[in-house]
Amino acid sequence: MTKFLILTKYDETLGLEPMSKWAPEDARAHAEYQMAINKELVDSGEWVEGYALTGPELAKIVVSDGGTAPVITDGPFPEAKELLAGYQMVDVESLDRALEIAARVSAAPGPGGAPIGQRIEVRQVMADLLGCEL
C-alpha cells in the first residue's frame, strides 16, 4: 500500500465564483458529494485523513529570514491558484487507484450541479524508508 496526497487547489481559469456566493443547495450538493467520497474511502480501508480548508480570504502568507520580524500578508491573493482548497490523504494499492479517486474529486458538482472539472494534484508521499541494500 502506498500513501498519496490528493490536493485540490483553487483554479481561477475555471472562472468559478467563490463558494460563499453559490446557491446554498449547490454548495450543499458539493459538500455531500465530497463527503460521500470520503465515506467510501473509510469503508474501503483506504482513508488516512483529509480536510477542507477555509477560503483564501482568511489565508495568511508568512515569510521570514530567521532574523528580522516575519512579513505577514493577509489574503485574498491575486495568485489564488497557488492556494490549497483541501486535501485527502489515502493509502491505496496503486497509483491507478489514487488517480481514480482524484478523478472523482475533480468531477465534484459546482454551481448548477455541473461537474467542475477541477485540476487535482496527485502526489506520492516520499516514504522515510530504508529500502534495499546495494
Add this chain to the structure above:
Amino acid sequence: MIEGLLRELAPQVLGVLVRRYGDFASAEDAVQEALLAAATHWPTEGVPDNPRGWLIQTAVRKLTDLYRSEQARRRREDAAGRLETPQPDVGDTDDTLALLFLCCHPALTPASAIPLTLRAVGGLTTAEIAGAFLVPEATMAQRISRAKARIKASGDPFAQPGDLRSVLHVLYLIFNEGYTSSRGEGLHRVELSDEAIRLARLLHRLKPDDGEVAGLLALMLLTDARRPARTGPGGELIPLAEQDRTLWNRSLIEEGVALTLAAMSRGAVGEYQLQAAITACHDEAERPEDTDWRQILGLYVLLERMTANPMVALNRAIAAAMVHGPAAGLRLLDALDERLAGHYRLDAVRAHLHELAGNTELAAKHYRAAAERTTNLAEQRYLISKIASG
C-alpha cells in the same frame, strides 16, 4: 511477558472457538476482546493457573454476548442455536496452521491478509497494527472486517485446502514492511520484522520438514542480523559494503546458516532457500572483499530460472560485475532496460557499476537519475551523497 504469552496463546484459543462454533469472523472478535480483558486484568490480578483455559472461557463468554446482542438486534436464531449445540471438542489440536492458511487465503489481497494475520494469528490489536502501518485505527479495522467478510463468503473456514506459498508470501511482506520502515518514531510502533520472525518460527515448528518454510525463516534471520549496522546515527542508510560488520548479530547468522544448510541438503531447493543462501554468503564474509561472489553469482543464476522478478536479474548483474568485471554487469543491465524502465534501482546499480569501472562522470549522471526517481527519503539522501562524492 504477559504480552508474549497472550500473542502465543491467541491462535490456539481462536482455533478452539472456530472448531466449536465454525464462525471465524465472530470468534476472532471474541478472542480479541478476551485478549484485551487479559491484558487489563492479568497485570494486577496475576496470570491465572491455566491461562489458555481462562482465555477460552472468556472468549466463549464474549462470543455469547456478541450473539445475544446480535440476536436482540436482528433476532438471529441460527447464531444462538449454534451456541447451544457446540461442535464436539477435538481436544488439543493446534489449529494455528489452519488459521494461517485462512488468513493468508489467496482470495485476499496482501493489504487485507497482512492485518488479518497479525491480528488473528499474531494476537496484535487493531490499534497496534494501524500504528505499524501509519493509518487510522478505523481504516485498519475496516480492512480487517472486509477480509473477514470475504472469508465468510467462502464457506467452512477449516475445510479449505491450505496454500503454503501465500502464507510464506504474507510473512515475507510483513518482514519487509518492518525491515524497510524507519524506526522509533511512533511510541507504540510494533516491530513488524520481529513479529514476522516470530510467526515464521511458529510455522517452522508446525512444518519442520518444509524446506521453503525453513528458507524463509533463515532469510529473515540472516537479514535481521545486519540490522544494527545498516543505519547510521542520523537514520541514514549504510550500504552493505560500508557496514561495520562487527555489529552484525553472530548468533542470528549462525542460526540462519544452519537452517539454510539443513534445508538445502534435503533437496527441492526453492526461492526462499536460495535467497537465504545468498544472504548467508554476505553474512559470512568478515570483510566485503572476502565475499564469495562466485558462489553468489551461481545462486542468482539458479534463482533467475525460478522467478520472473527483474530485481533478481538486477542483483545477478551486480554479482556478475563482481566476478567478471563491471563491463559484464553493465551488459546484463542493458537487457533490463525495458523490464525496469524508469525504476531508480536500475539507475542506481548502473551508476554503481560505472563507478567501479572508474567512470565518475557517467556514475554521477545515473546516481542523479536514481535520486530523482526514488520515492524513498533515506535512499535519496544516500544517492545524493554519492553524486557529491563522485
